[in-house]
Amino acid sequence: MELGERKLKVLSALIEAYINTGEPVGSKALQEALDRAVSSATIRNDMAELSELGLLEQPHTSAGRIPSPKGYRLYIDKLMSHAPVTKEERRFIDTMLEEHADDPERLLENASLALAQLTRFAALSTTPESETAVILKCELIAAGRRLAILLLVTSAGMMKSKLFKTDTDITPELCERFRRVTAEHVCGVPLSDICLPFVQTLAASLGEHAFTMTPLLIGLYETASEAAQAQVRLEGQANLLIHPEFDGEHVRRLMEFLAKRKELAELLHQYHGGVNVVLGSESPTPELSGSSVVIARYRLGSREGGTIGVIGPSRMNYSKIIPSLEYFALRLGNLLSEDLDEGGGSQADSQQT
Structure with a gap:
C-alpha cells in the first residue's frame, strides 16, 4: 500500500x-x-x-x-531530516580528539569517550581492518639494559608497541641493526605474512647476528600478531542504565554481549560506507533486541578505516546522532591520515568555518 x-x-x-x-x-x-x-x-x-x-x-x-x-x-x-552539529558540539569533539592526535590508539580511545559523553549512550570505536595492512615502520627502543620496546606502525593507521626482556644488552648498535634489517626485509610486508616461519627464515639469513636478532624478531612476530587483530574500544556502558527501555534482564544480556569484543568487532565490520543504522530486530544478535547500533566508517586517505558508533535503545534521536557520527568519523579519519602522512585535514576544517 x-x-x-x-x-x-x-x-x-x-x-x-x-x-x-x-x-x-x-x-x-x-x-x-x-x-x-x-x-x-x-x-x-x-x-x-x-x-x-x-x-x-x-x-x-x-x-x-x-x-x-x-x-x-x-x-x-x-x-527524517538531519539536525546540524552545533559549533559547541564541534568544538567539544575537536578538543577531545586533538588531545591525543599523535597517538592513534589514544585517539581512538578518546573518540569513544567523547562520543559517550556527547550522546549518553555506550560508544565504541575500532581499529582499521588489518587483512591487507602492511608494515610501514618498525623500531627498537631501549627501555633498560635488557629491556626493549618494539614499535610497529601499519598502513591501516595502527601503532602497536610491545615491551619485552632479552638475554642480551640493548645497545644503540643493536637497535640500529634491527632498524636496518626490518627496513630491508619487513617494511612493506603484509601483517598476515609475519609468521614464525618468516622470522625463522629471516633470522637464519643473518649469519653471525642470528643469535642476538632472533629474540627481537620473535618479539616482532608477537607484536604483528596483536596488531592484526581488530581492537574495539568501548566507553559509557553505564549510560545504558539510565534509559528506561533497558530493564534488568535486558541490560544484563546486552552488557554480556558488549563484553564479547571479538563478536562485537565482527558485527561492526559487516557494515561499510557512510552511516549505518542497525535496528535490533534486523540484527542476528538476539542480545541487541530493542536496541539500535549506529555505525559510521572513518576513512584513511582514499580507503575505509575502522568504525565509530553508539549502542542505545531503539528510541534514540537519529536525526541528531547521525550527523554527529558523520562529523566524528570525518575528524577521526583526517587526524589518523595526518599521522600516516596521507593528508585529509582540509575537508573537516572547511566544515568548521
Whole structure:
C-alpha cells in the first residue's frame, strides 16, 4: 500500500514525539504536533491504518501508539531530516580528539569517550581492518639494559608497541641493526605474512647476528600478531542504565554481549560506507533486541578505516546522532591520515568555518 503525504507526516510526527517523551502517542498530541491541520478523527484513522501496515504498535489498550521496527526503518530511510552539529558540539569533539592526535590508539580511545559523553549512550570505536595492512615502520627502543620496546606502525593507521626482556644488552648498535634489517626485509610486508616461519627464515639469513636478532624478531612476530587483530574500544556502558527501555534482564544480556569484543568487532565490520543504522530486530544478535547500533566508517586517505558508533535503545534521536557520527568519523579519519602522512585535514576544517 502506497502511503500518502498525510500519513507519512502522521508517522513522522508520532515517531519524533515518542523519541522525545518515551510515552505512547495519542491523536490529540499528534494534532498539536501537526498544528491542528488534521482532525483528531482523521489522525486516529491514519494511526489505525499505519498499525495494520506494521509501522506502529499499540503496547496497551489505550489509544496511544509507538513506532515498530518497520516504522523506525521507514522514518530513518525516507522521512527524517538531519539536525546540524552545533559549533559547541564541534568544538567539544575537536578538543577531545586533538588531545591525543599523535597517538592513534589514544585517539581512538578518546573518540569513544567523547562520543559517550556527547550522546549518553555506550560508544565504541575500532581499529582499521588489518587483512591487507602492511608494515610501514618498525623500531627498537631501549627501555633498560635488557629491556626493549618494539614499535610497529601499519598502513591501516595502527601503532602497536610491545615491551619485552632479552638475554642480551640493548645497545644503540643493536637497535640500529634491527632498524636496518626490518627496513630491508619487513617494511612493506603484509601483517598476515609475519609468521614464525618468516622470522625463522629471516633470522637464519643473518649469519653471525642470528643469535642476538632472533629474540627481537620473535618479539616482532608477537607484536604483528596483536596488531592484526581488530581492537574495539568501548566507553559509557553505564549510560545504558539510565534509559528506561533497558530493564534488568535486558541490560544484563546486552552488557554480556558488549563484553564479547571479538563478536562485537565482527558485527561492526559487516557494515561499510557512510552511516549505518542497525535496528535490533534486523540484527542476528538476539542480545541487541530493542536496541539500535549506529555505525559510521572513518576513512584513511582514499580507503575505509575502522568504525565509530553508539549502542542505545531503539528510541534514540537519529536525526541528531547521525550527523554527529558523520562529523566524528570525518575528524577521526583526517587526524589518523595526518599521522600516516596521507593528508585529509582540509575537508573537516572547511566544515568548521
